[in-house]
Amino acid sequence: MSDSNSTDFTNPTTFILLGIPSLETAHVWMSIPFCTMYTIAIFGNFTILFIIKTEPSLHGPMYYFLCMLAITDLVLSTSIVPKMLSIFWFYSREINFSACLTQMYFILSFFFTQSGILVAMAFDRYVAICDPLRHSTTLTNPMVAKIGLAVVLRGIMLILPHLFLARRWPYCRTNIIPNTYCEHIAVVKLACADISLSSYYSLSVAFLVIGQDVFFIALSYTQLCVILAFYIPHLFAALTQRFGHNVPLHLRVLMANMYLLVPPMLNPIIYGVRIQQIRDRLLQLFVLPLLCLFP
Template sequence: MSDFNTTNFINPSTFILLGIPGLESSYIWISIPFCTMYIIALVGNFTILFIVKTEKSLHEPMYYFLCMLAVTDLVLTTSNMPKTLSIFWFKSREINFNACLTQMYFIHCFSSLESGILVAMALDRYVAICHPLRHSAILKNPMVAKIGLAVVLRSCILALPYPFLARRWPYCRTNIIPHSYCAHIAVVNLACTDVRLSSYYGLFVLFSVIGVDVISIIVSYTQILRAIFRLPTKDARLKTFGTCGSHLCAISILYVPDFFSSLTQRFASNVPRHFLILFSNVYLLAPPVLHPIIYGMRTKQIRDRLFRLLTQNQN
């Protein structure tokens, strides 16, 4: 592998993913929680999709957006976790140059898509609470489809520059990526040229896309809280606000680690590299694992349907 350190090339045929440098002796132990979380994410999100598909009472905008979120989580976690586990278990570190850029695209595309879906879900909560009598008239199926399509197109288009910019840089020093997957910054930092354009674009997406989404959610919840405080009784306020609990949890587990991960990778030079890589992996795994648990536990219709499925299987 040392031959790769000083090879002269413009675009390498393969990259070498090191995994988590410094923790090689612990790969088996690290892989156990990672594999467990991946299986939970797969089972949980497929269960959400199955329940919504088979339960006609759940064919509503909120649950359509929840299905979009489940599909996004499945693609996002499958984009990186199988390769990461193959590094831990089989030392399968090589990844084709084009496959690396494809992985980069999928990770950024579906991370952005996840954020957009949370905005769509905030819109659904706003209409349901602030305009309850018009909810079914405003969010008809064609409108839900248009919102979903707009979110998907935005994410797909904004993620395109990541691999295109990474492809144009010359890689004449090394093709060894000190990471477990093809993270954007980890790849472009290998280039032997000024890659500030890639870094600036990453910050642009972080602050303009994620920032706009966060502002949109804040505006929605400002209106929601105003409507809740106008309700006549405390019980009515708590019950209405409780319908937003799952969505607020989903927001927290996505945006707080997202900003922390993006900013520390660029500016926290004193943070150990193995911690950053571990955190970035957990960040990609946590939302797909927690979303079905949160919505399964807090949404009565899903909880009841799951309980009926389990009791039927036992009988």
């Protein structure tokens, strides 16, 4: 009988997502800003993709990278918000074990993919400014495709060890996750084993890869507000999950959600405003028809 129980715990069928601990009574109200951010992210990123696809003059390296960024934004936000809202609105807290690991993998792999895309965009900007005569010959369409493939493969390969380790740990403590999604460290903390390997690998990847990416981006960009909004909350969440025992749990959960939701909402707004061609196309799509309707 004890063997059967042990097997059940070691191979949990489902996990229970609590949402934001100690703020359960405010879940419905908190769903409003989260739903608003998700709506803006979906609308903004699909608009960017539509404009670049339908405007031949935007078929160039910078805009291809912007399309990749929009896709990763859509995947990141969609990986967490629908389940989060189902918790807030319908108390649907259960998530299948395999679905939980899949969500964790998508979030981590696309996070690092997006980081690589930001580096590629910084490289494109650097070449355009420092060596404009060779920009068109250096960043050709095949080269952009190779860079995009390399960035995606890097995200996939870096995160595979997280998935393999998370799947092999025996889970015999509880199946309750105090979060709105299956955050990596929140999941492996439930294992009744020494998870040092998962923890050290996770921290090493976070600091080495993100540190390297931030360094290369900083060489190209001087205004880093959006970049910092992408990286700092992630590093804060990673550190507080391991060492910030004095930080309130609900604050840790909120930060873990912010770094995945704020950049997808801000990226299309920031880049849409900064890039002249996209700004002009937006005016043609939305502003001019309104002026015709209301002269």
